[in-house]
Amino acid sequence: MNSSVLNNIDQHSNTLIDSSAIHAQHSENVFVELLHHIKDSKTIEVPFAHFEFPPIPPINIFGIQIDLTITRHVFFLWISAFIVAIVTIVAARKNLKSKVPKGIGNLVEVFVEYIRDEIVIPNMGKDGIKYMPYLLTTFFFILVMNLIGLVPYGATSTSNVSVTGGLALIAFIMIQVAAIKKQGFKHYLAHLTGGVHWALWPIMIPIEILGLFTKPFALCIRLFANMTGGHIVIVSLIGLIFIFKTVWIAPIPIAFAVGINILELFVAFLQAYIFTMLTSLFMGLGMQSSEH
Amino acid sequence: MLEINPGLVIWTIITFLVLLVLLKKFAWKPLLDALEKREERIRSSIERAEKSAQEAEQLVLENRKKIEQAEIKSAQILREARELGEKIKSEIIDRAHHQARHMLDQAKAEIEREKEAALLRLRSEVADLAILAAKKVVGDSLNEDLHRKLIDSYLKDLPKN
Numbered sequence: 464m465n466s467s468v469l470n471n472i473d474q475h476s477n478t479l480i481d482s483s484a485i486h487a488q489h490s491e492n493v494f495v496e497l498l499h500h501i502k503d504s505k506t507i508e509v510p511f512a513h514f515e516f517p518p519i520p521p522i523n524i525f526g527i528q529i530d531l532t533i534t535r536h537v538f539f540l541w542i543s544a545f546i547v548a549i550v551t552i553v554a555a556r557k558n559l560k561s562k563v564p565k566g567i568g569n570l571v572e573v574f575v576e577y578i579r580d581e582i583v584i585p586n587m588g589k590d591g592i593k594y595m596p597y598l599l600t601t602f603f604f605i606l607v608m609n610l611i612g613l614v615p616y617g618a619t620s621t622s623n624v625s626v627t628g629g630l631a632l633i634a635f636i637m638i639q640v641a642a643i644k645k646q647g648f649k650h651y652l653a654h655l656t657g658g659v660h661w662a663l664w665p666i667m668i669p670i671e672i673l674g675l676f677t678k679p680f681a682l683c684i685r686l687f688a689n690m691t692g693g694h695i696v697i698v699s700l701i702g703l704i705f706i707f708k709t710v711w712i713a714p715i716p717i718a719f720a721v722g723i724n725i726l727e728l729f730v731a732f733l734q735a736y737i738f739t740m741l742t743s744l745f746m747g748l749g750m751q752s753s754e755h
Numbered sequence: 756m757l758e759i760n761p762g763l764v765i766w767t768i769i770t771f772l773v774l775l776v777l778l779k780k781f782a783w784k785p786l787l788d789a790l791e792k793r794e795e796r797i798r799s800s801i802e803r804a805e806k807s808a809q810e811a812e813q814l815v816l817e818n819r820k821k822i823e824q825a826e827i828k829s830a831q832i833l834r835e836a837r838e839l840g841e842k843i844k845s846e847i848i849d850r851a852h853h854q855a856r857h858m859l860d861q862a863k864a865e866i867e868r869e870k871e872a873a874l875l876r877l878r879s880e881v882a883d884l885a886i887l888a889a890k891k892v893v894g895d896s897l898n899e900d901l902h903r904k905l906i907d908s909y910l911k912d913l914p915k916n
Contacts, residue, residue, distance in 0.1 A: 503763070521762075527761060528761075529761045529762050529765065530760065530761075530762040531762045531765065531766070532762065534760075534762075534763065536763060537763060537770075540766065540770050541770060544770050544771075544773070547774060547778070548774060548777055548778060548781075551778055551782035551786070552781045552782045554782070554786065555781065555783075555785035555786045555789070556785070558785070558786060558789040559789055562793070562796075571786065572786065572790060575783075575786050575787065575790065576790060579787075592787075595783060596775065596778065596779040596783040597775060599778070599783050600771070600775045600778050600779075600783075601771075603778075604771065604774060620767075623760075623763060624757055624758075624759060625759050625760045625763035625764045625767065626767045628764050628767075629763070629764040629766075629767025629771065630767060630771065632764070632768065633768060633771055633772075
């Protein structure tokens with residue numbers, strides 16, 4: 464009798480443990496499921512269906528496996544590039560035709576003028592005008608990539624560290640090019656020594672080189688973290704509905720999620736601005752440093 | 756989440772570079788050119804507007820000065836004309852007065868002369884009458900010449916008027 468009771472209790476506790484385990488697993492699954500929307504994947508979702516991208520066999524260069532398969536983020540990278548191209552080219556065409564810009568021409572021009580007058584000229588001076596195409600492309604490309612993530616079924620390519628890494632790599636090259644072009648290669652190398660006694664060079668040169676890399680590295684991480692952060696907050700808020708397992712709680716997380724979404728809209732512009740502004744600032748620093 | 760996918764990095768760079776090359780030619784160059792051209796146009800039209808405003812102001816000043824001068828001149832002309840008029844008027848009046856006095860004098864002289872003539876005629880008439888009357892009274896005792904002498908002497912004794 465005793466054993467049967469114990470057995471019963473054991474069974475009971477077992478079922479309890481089982482159910483709690485299922486609970487835990489389930490709520491974990493919800494997050495894993497929702498986090499898939501942030502992560503890159505080889506499928507693209509459209510309403511009521513999803514497509515697989517054809518796999519491209521990885522190529523091996525210097526021992527690094529490079530998988531050039533088109534992913535969701537590459538796909539949205541291209542969509543963003545396409546939107547940027549259409550919008551800006553249409554704007555340019557319109558502005559060439561009419562004396563007074565209006566509509567889309569005016570919209571694009573507001574950004575162009577702001578970047579020129581408030582970012583490029585204060586940071587880089589008149590010499591910076593020749594880097595305008597690069598900075599403008601950076602701004603509009605990042606902006607559209609950020610914004611497209613707010614569209615349902617869209618994905619934010621900039622919430623992928625590889626994408627921001629690629630952009631930062633270009634920024635790194637542009638910063639060095641701007642400095643070398645302005646100062647000449649000799650001055651540029653001399654600047655790496657920090658102007659200290661030669662005995663300190665073994666310490667100074669690695670520090671300066673490290674300094675060159677930290678700036679774009681910070682650009683990369685800042686953009687990636689900001690764009691990912693907002694999405695994780697939204698996923699967590701929506702996840703609350705599945706954790707509480709009742710639809711009655713939904714209005715609260717959804718209200719918060721809408722608020723975060725509006726914030727994300729602002730962050731999309733802000734991060735595009737910050738990336739452009741800091742790139743311009745770093746280029747400007749490299750261009751000025753010959754004078755000190 | 757932090758793992759780097761080299762394929763994605765390569766795709767990002769390729770996409771960015773293609774976009775950069777494309778936009779540099781078809782979007783940024785025309786946009787920046789249009790912007791610069793418009794700014795130049797605005798600057799020049801503002802300059803032109805400022806210049807013409809300055810010119811207009813100068814013109815207004817000049818006109819005002821001209822009007823002032825004209826007013827002064829017209830006042831002067833008016834004053835001169837009035838003076839001249841005044842002078843002519845007084846001259847005419849003077850002349851008229853003079854002429855009137857002259858005419859009056861002439862008239863007076865005429866009247867005097869006429870009066871003299873009339874008196875003379877009257878005197879001879881009276882003498883004739885007196886002779887005629889005396890002849891009637893005295894008859895033909897006295898001849899005409901004696902009578903005339905007598906009367907003339909008598910008339911001479913009479914007061915002039």
